[in-house]
Amino acid sequence: MPTRRNLLRAASLAAVPALAGCDGNDAYARLANETWRLPAAPPEAMQLRRELVRCATLAPSSHNTQCWRFRLGERGIDILPDLARRCPAVDPDDHHLHVSLGCAAENLVQAALHHGWHAQATAAAGGGVAITLEATTARSTPLYGAVAQRQSTRGEYDGRPLSTPELGLLEQAGSGQGVRVLMITGRAAMEQLLALVVAGNTAQMRDAAFVAELKDWIRFSPGEAARSGDGLYTACTGNPTVPRWLGSPLFDLFFTADGENDKYSRQIRSSAGLAVFVSDGDDPAHWIETGRCVERFALQATALDIRTAYLNQPVEVAALRPQLAALLGIGTRRPDLVVRFGRGPRLPVSLRRPLAAVIDTL
Numbered sequence: 001m002p003t004r005r006n007l008l009r010a011a012s013l014a015a016v017p018a019l020a021g022c023d024g025n026d027a028y029a030r031l032a033n034e035t036w037r038l039p040a041a042p043p044e045a046m047q048l049r050r051e052l053v054r055c056a057t058l059a060p061s062s063h064n065t066q067c068w069r070f071r072l073g074e075r076g077i078d079i080l081p082d083l084a085r086r087c088p089a090v091d092p093d094d095h096h097l098h099v100s101l102g103c104a105a106e107n108l109v110q111a112a113l114h115h116g117w118h119a120q121a122t123a124a125a126g127g128g129v130a131i132t133l134e135a136t137t138a139r140s141t142p143l144y145g146a147v148a149q150r151q152s153t154r155g156e157y158d159g160r161p162l163s164t165p166e167l168g169l170l171e172q173a174g175s176g177q178g179v180r181v182l183m184i185t186g187r188a189a190m191e192q193l194l195a196l197v198v199a200g201n202t203a204q205m206r207d208a209a210f211v212a213e214l215k216d217w218i219r220f221s222p223g224e225a226a227r228s229g230d231g232l233y234t235a236c237t238g239n240p241t242v243p244r245w246l247g248s249p250l251f252d253l254f255f256t257a258d259g260e261n262d263k264y265s266r267q268i269r270s271s272a273g274l275a276v277f278v279s280d281g282d283d284p285a286h287w288i289e290t291g292r293c294v295e296r297f298a299l300q301a302t303a304l305d306i307r308t309a310y311l312n313q314p315v316e317v318a319a320l321r322p323q324l325a326a327l328l329g330i331g332t333r334r335p336d337l338v339v340r341f342g343r344g345p346r347l348p349v350s351l352r353r354p355l356a357a358v359i360d361t362l
Helices: 004-020 025-035 045-057 095-114 142-146 164-173 187-205 208-216 222-228 244-254 257-269 284-303 318-328
Strands: 068-072 076-081 117-123 129-135 179-184 273-279 307-310 335-342 359-361
Touching: 025 222, 045 068, 045 076, 045 095, 045 117, 068 095, 076 095, 095 117, 095 129, 095 142, 095 284, 095 335, 117 284, 142 284, 164 179, 164 284, 179 187, 179 284, 187 208, 187 257, 187 273, 187 318, 273 284, 273 318, 284 307, 284 335, 318 335
Parallel strands: 068 359
Antiparallel strands: 068 076, 076 129, 117 129, 179 273, 273 335, 307 335
16 A cells, blocks of 8 residues: 555656756756866966966865855965854864865865966964965976866765775875875775764764754755855755755655665765875864865876765764774874765766855955
């Protein structure tokens, strides 16, 4: 006997094909093309810093909140935290926020070198990043070329292992000042980490504040994604695109711990490995450096046609961090981030807000 819940599910899914293409596909496609590109010709001197900021904004951020602001000065660019875009439920101490600033700083450093500037990034007293610019010989790297190709690919990968040279390049890219990356490629160890991901996801799914915060940042349709320029567009995770009036109740019905745990199990088991980033300190300066390292890791992976995605439940749920630290053998240090990697197809890209929304002074 079919239940009312199953009937509603069938009716809702039947409506998806008819609705998916009617809300802003053209606007989304246009903005995606404008966002994820590198300039065909060098920008004029007056436009260079705006271009560096644009590259910085292509970095990842928790829930794609884009929790940064940029201040242009005579000698450089400051990246400032935008506390109005913090996520207190999933990130109560602003750890991920400062990691996001570090990711943006690394993109800016790579873009500056391509355009003939050496960018020196240092953690600022207020929790941001101060970047000074000095003229140098222009040099393009595979990491710069990957800035407009990188994405957090939240689908399944092909399960094939990476070569030893590839793993070496990723490990080198992911290491920094007081930060190292631990590469986990053995299936037994990956299963142990999967157990912590499942435990963390289950705990978060039982937290009404976490679920509400996540839902606030979900963009259910291309039109909604285009209008906001931020958030988690459902197509980027391989989910249907529908208007919010339908997506919201569907989310409430089908976003369950069991369903999400099954998804994460498939994703981890299809990955070539897991990377865990660990820093020597537990403060904004180290979190920013961790962000720079994880972004270099992701850019290097992209240059090798390798996909990456975050699996941070074991570091977001504070009660699980000691278990993860014990698994990694890092003593009392705090594990910062967990990233899975492997080869697989690209998914639709997320969008970014216009520069006028993130630059304090023009």
